[in-house]
Amino acid sequence: xxxxxxxxxxxxxxxxxxxxxxxxxxxxxxxxxxxxxxxxxxxxxxxxxxxxxxxxxxxxxxxxxxxxxxxxxxxxxxxxxxxxxxxxxx
Amino acid sequence: xxxxxxxxxxxxxxxxxxxxxxxxxxxxxxxxxxxxxxxxxxxxxxxxxxxxxxxxxxxxxxxxxxxxxxxxxxxxxxxxxxxxxxxxxxxxxxxxxxxxxxxxxxxxxxxxxxxxxxxxxxxxxxxxxxxxxxxxxxxxxxxxxxxxxxxxxxxxxxxxxxxxxxxxxxxxxxxxxxxxxxxxxxxxxxxxxxxxxxxxxxxxxxxxxxxxxxxxxxxxxxxxxxxxxxxxxxxxxxxxxxxxxxxxxxxxxxxxxxxxxxxxxxxxxxxxxxxxxxxxxxxxxxxxxxxxxxxxxxxxxxxxxxxxxxxxxxxxxxxxxxxxxxxxxxxxxxxxxxxxxxxxxxxxxxxxxxxxxxxxxxxxxxxxxxxxxxxxxxxxxxxxxxxxxxxxxxxxxxxxxxxxxxxxxxxxxxxxxxxxxxxxxxxxxxxxxxxxxxxxxxxxxxxxxxxxxxxxxxxxxxxxxxxxxxxxxxxxxxxxxxxxxxxxxxxxxxxxxxxxxxxxxxxxxxxxxxxxxxxxxxxxxxxxxxxxxxxxxxxxxxxxxxxxxxxxxxxxxxxxxxxxxxxxxxxxxxxxxxxxxxxxxxxxxxxxxx
Numbered sequence: 297x298x299x300x301x302x303x304x305x306x307x308x309x310x311x312x313x314x315x316x317x318x319x320x321x322x323x324x325x326x327x328x329x330x331x332x333x334x335x336x337x338x339x340x341x342x343x344x345x346x347x348x349x350x351x352x353x354x355x356x357x358x359x360x361x362x363x364x365x366x367x368x369x370x371x372x373x374x375x376x377x378x379x380x381x382x383x384x385x386x
Numbered sequence: 387x388x389x390x391x392x393x394x395x396x397x398x399x400x401x402x403x404x405x406x407x408x409x410x411x412x413x414x415x416x417x418x419x420x421x422x423x424x425x426x427x428x429x430x431x432x433x434x435x436x437x438x439x440x441x442x443x444x445x446x447x448x449x450x451x452x453x454x455x456x457x458x459x460x461x462x463x464x465x466x467x468x469x470x471x472x473x474x475x476x477x478x479x480x481x482x483x484x485x486x487x488x489x490x491x492x493x494x495x496x497x498x499x500x501x502x503x504x505x506x507x508x509x510x511x512x513x514x515x516x517x518x519x520x521x522x523x524x525x526x527x528x529x530x531x532x533x534x535x536x537x538x539x540x541x542x543x544x545x546x547x548x549x550x551x552x553x554x555x556x557x558x559x560x561x562x563x564x565x566x567x568x569x570x571x572x573x574x575x576x577x578x579x580x581x582x583x584x585x586x587x588x589x590x591x592x593x594x595x596x597x598x599x600x601x602x603x604x605x606x607x608x609x610x611x612x613x614x615x616x617x618x619x620x621x622x623x624x625x626x627x628x629x630x631x632x633x634x635x636x637x638x639x640x641x642x643x644x645x646x647x648x649x650x651x652x653x654x655x656x657x658x659x660x661x662x663x664x665x666x667x668x669x670x671x672x673x674x675x676x677x678x679x680x681x682x683x684x685x686x687x688x689x690x691x692x693x694x695x696x697x698x699x700x701x702x703x704x705x706x707x708x709x710x711x712x713x714x715x716x717x718x719x720x721x722x723x724x725x726x727x728x729x730x731x732x733x734x735x736x737x738x739x740x741x742x743x744x745x746x747x748x749x750x751x752x753x754x755x756x757x758x759x760x761x762x763x764x765x766x767x768x769x770x771x772x773x774x775x776x777x778x779x780x781x782x783x784x785x786x787x788x789x790x791x792x793x794x795x796x797x798x799x800x801x802x803x804x805x806x807x808x809x810x811x812x813x814x815x816x817x818x819x820x821x822x823x824x825x826x827x828x829x830x831x832x833x834x835x836x837x838x839x840x841x842x843x844x845x846x847x848x849x850x851x852x853x854x855x856x857x858x859x860x861x862x863x864x865x866x867x868x869x870x871x872x873x874x875x876x877x878x879x880x881x882x883x884x885x886x887x888x889x890x891x892x893x894x895x896x897x898x899x900x901x902x903x904x905x906x907x908x909x910x911x912x913x914x915x916x917x918x919x920x921x922x923x924x925x926x927x928x929x930x931x932x933x934x935x936x937x938x939x940x941x942x943x944x945x946x947x948x949x950x951x952x953x954x955x956x957x958x959x960x961x962x963x964x965x966x967x968x969x970x971x972x973x974x975x976x977x978x979x980x
Contacts, residue, residue, distance in 0.1 A: 358604050375934075
């Protein structure tokens, strides 16, 4: 009876120590994962910002006024008039 | 006490012992009490105070959502910038470096020092906001104690003043202040996250403790505006204002099948990228916030009411002789030219005030009010734009015969350009009213407000305005049939009408199955002021390119193939804009004379 109690107590003791170590380990893992998450989050944000900047740049180059000036001025392009319009039947 | 009594001595010693023991006991229980007080009773307070010295809740900034046009072109984009901030007391400890700091940030040294001293009880002040990341890095490289940088977002509008009024703008904290930026602020802004970190005395983050709240980035918004058509409208409106030396103007283009606003421009405009102080009136989205008397454009709604009353058909004769009509009370309505005996269609074609007034006086004022109200006049359109004006439609009870007559041709009430577009879109949409919307693809049901037959008759009548003998030939678009109505009104000021005019045009294209409705309003043109000469040409020029961009088929395109079914066919129609001067006799809109 006493032997059984001792075994039981030492088992509990071991379990307690094991859970304590596991707890420390889990906290460490969670910190590492959090750092990883922050890093990836930052990377995602940076890529999004880069994308935004590129979109802005593209929108600036493709600004209608600029396109029109180049098309009409430098390339001497014109809108087709009605006589030059052919309607194609499909 | 002086004579020592040896018998008392032991008792004395015992008393001392008790006293000492008591003292020790008291002291230790005081310690225990104090310990319990610190560790148990006031634990929360001290824990909090301790945490406050090294635990920090930091905001995780999130970027504002991008606004796209209906084709996915970015209209408003937030990009990160750096803001330099300082801990004043820490900087002041190294006062010798303030000069260096002032030079790097471009601030005045004395002013900077003054500012730091004034705020020395604070831990955080901004020195310079919204720097580009490279410049901020250069300042941080100086490694001045107490100086750090923080990420913020700045909003850029690549289309600048072309779409400025619709989008509005944000303040320095990237919150919406005007326009759609304000209307959709919650949607666009997102929620900044919060993370808890441990910081050392120097303010460095030592450890991330936990994520208190996940950052929720702003959501993107796709608006109904088409950037290309918006630009066309902007270009033509601006050119028209310059040509006629007008003070301001607006143009609205609606997509009839969906009620979506494809373009909305105003002049004068402003650059939303610059936060300089511009005249606040330049920032108003006049197409939604400003009201105007609709003048003759109102006749489309009046004649719709007349057709609905059953007393009038498009060809019922109306005698407008002698070109003026005096009502009870001495108010006289004039036409610019006496057109004699015309029909109801002619009232629209020649924009006869006398005709409109005579027709109006055969109807009950309640019926007229009801029809106007069903067309959306006197109520906000439901577009959700901040600061939208409901216009003003007097209640029918307040109308005398004079009001009934003048409202019939567009005086004594006022509307926003967007309301006018909504009303014409109802005629274009077979009598079904649909609230205009700024969001692409939104659920937007319409409701029947007028008989489809009446709407079709109205379109036929409005077509006569655009071809001779109607005056608004400048609104024509080759190969397409346009229906529309011009208007000219005087601006009301100080209780009367002054010599300033408003030129209006409201129209739809292609008339047989309308896709687009456009409204042009130009204030205070100099020289020519009739809607047919000032506003109608803007409609014509914008729509000519808009129908091409949107691939809208010309009217009756099937009929062209009956002659030569297998060959490409050059489109020719009888409706070609005259190259010579416009016949001036029919461009007037019955502007009231005093």
